[in-house]
Amino acid sequence: MMDEARIWAHLDGLAKPRRSLGRLERLAVDLARSQGRLDPVTQPRRLVLFAGDHGCVVDGCSAWPQAVTGLMVAAICAGRATSNALAAAQRCALRLVDVGMATPPPRAPPAFFRAARVASGTASLAHGPAMDESQFAAAWAIGAEEAEAALGAGCRLLIAGEMGIGNTTPAACLTALLAGCDPEAAVGLGAGGDAALLDRKRAIVSAAVAAARPLLATRPRAAIAALAGFEIVAMAGFFAAGAAGGATLLLDGYVATAGALIAERCAPGTRAAFLAAHRSAEPGHGAALARLGLAPLLDWEMRLGEGSGALVALPLLDSAAALLRDVAPLEAIGAGRAD
Numbered sequence: 001m002m003d004e005a006r007i008w009a010h011l012d013g014l015a016k017p018r019r020s021l022g023r024l025e026r027l028a029v030d031l032a033r034s035q036g037r038l039d040p041v042t043q044p045r046r047l048v049l050f051a052g053d054h055g056c057v058v059d060g061c062s063a064w065p066q067a068v069t070g071l072m073v074a075a076i077c078a079g080r081a082t083s084n085a086l087a088a089a090q091r092c093a094l095r096l097v098d099v100g101m102a103t104p105p106p107r108a109p110p111a112f113f114r115a116a117r118v119a120s121g122t123a124s125l126a127h128g129p130a131m132d133e134s135q136f137a138a139a140w141a142i143g144a145e146e147a148e149a150a151l152g153a154g155c156r157l158l159i160a161g162e163m164g165i166g167n168t169t170p171a172a173c174l175t176a177l178l179a180g181c182d183p184e185a186a187v188g189l190g191a192g193g194d195a196a197l198l199d200r201k202r203a204i205v206s207a208a209v210a211a212a213r214p215l216l217a218t219r220p221r222a223a224i225a226a227l228a229g230f231e232i233v234a235m236a237g238f239f240a241a242g243a244a245g246g247a248t249l250l251l252d253g254y255v256a257t258a259g260a261l262i263a264e265r266c267a268p269g270t271r272a273a274f275l276a277a278h279r280s281a282e283p284g285h286g287a288a289l290a291r292l293g294l295a296p297l298l299d300w301e302m303r304l305g306e307g308s309g310a311l312v313a314l315p316l317l318d319s320a321a322a323l324l325r326d327v328a329p330l331e332a333i334g335a336g337r338a339d
């Protein structure tokens with residue numbers, strides 16, 4: 001990791017009043033530190049979307065049927081989802097990995113799609129462990145492979161996104177387990193719903209976390225696997241391998257942050273590579289970010305996932321990189337310091 005004082009000294013020597021760019025300078029420091037260089041790069045960059053299904057949907061934890069995961073994966077394959085639109089707008093490459101959907105895979109998928117199913121959806125965390133430890137390891141490895149492939153293609157800025165109806169329920173469980181948030185406070189409406197859905201979800205999350213918590217000290221992977229989803233564990237493996245390879249990880253919303261909590265627990269130190277793009281409207285997200293020591297760039301009431309919040313924040317990173325790279329030193333323009 002690069003010394004922060006060196007980065008501040010570089011910024012303070014540029015042709016502008018000292019600290020005149022406010023939080024953009026803080027971001028520039030974090031970006032440079034995460035890549036260990038004074039000229040961090042934001043191109044090429046890649047969003048990897050991981051798709052998976054969740055047994056708990058059958059227990060009524062989402063307002064949407066499980067089939068919507070497959071329909072949205074088809075929409076992403078056709079280039080018609082929010083993630084496609086925002087990735088194109090921000091010149092960000094996109095990949096889509098089926099790490100555990102329950103519906104048949106898309107027919108004639110595009111080149112950016114990868115079939116890598118660990119299983120056809122998790123078991124319901126409302127009735128027992130969502131997955132076993134070998135499935136956890138398989139999902140983690142798929143995510144790690146994706147990060148290594150992106151690094152191999154020259155990407156130093158990585159985003160993980162997800163698609164999986166029901167996945168705000170495992171995200172709430174993991175936030176309660178790993179960020180110490182009260183289970184009830186970790187539960188939000190996710191992709192929509194009413195007060196009855198919220199009550200049902202709270203009961204499911206509270207019971208599942210209570211069952212897994214005793215395992216955390218002695219068998220942390222089993223405790224986490226009991227509450228997770230394949231796409232969430234894949235994001236965790238992606239983050240750990242991306243951080244190990246020296247990349248900046250631009251963190252999306254509540255569900256991606258659940259993956260970040262797993263990564264930090266299983267590969268301590270991963271959190272130094274994160275920049276938090278935004279704070280999701282899901283009520284537990286603030287606690288999850290605080291546990292990782294992250295301050296979000298945006299607070300825009302977004303609650304979609306698919307990497308959307310990270311994509312919206314990308315221009316801020318481009319600006320921070322341009323500042324570090326392209327602004328002349330004050331002395332090069334012949335001016336002395338007044339401030």
Ligand SMILES: Cc1cc2ncn([C@H]3O[C@H](COP(=O)(O)O)[C@@H](O)[C@H]3O)c2cc1C
Nearest residue numbers: 062162163164165166167168190191304305
């Ligand atoms: C059409 C549609 C597109 C989405 N894109 C992301 N999500 C997001 O919402 C889902 C999680 O919310 P819950 O836990 O309430 O089901 C995930 O698929 C997540 O990616 C979507 C949800 C829907 C319905």
Ligand SMILES: O=C(O)c1cccnc1
Nearest residue numbers: 253254255280303304305
């Ligand atoms: O913040 C998120 O990641 C989120 C919120 C609602 C639904 N899906 C994802």
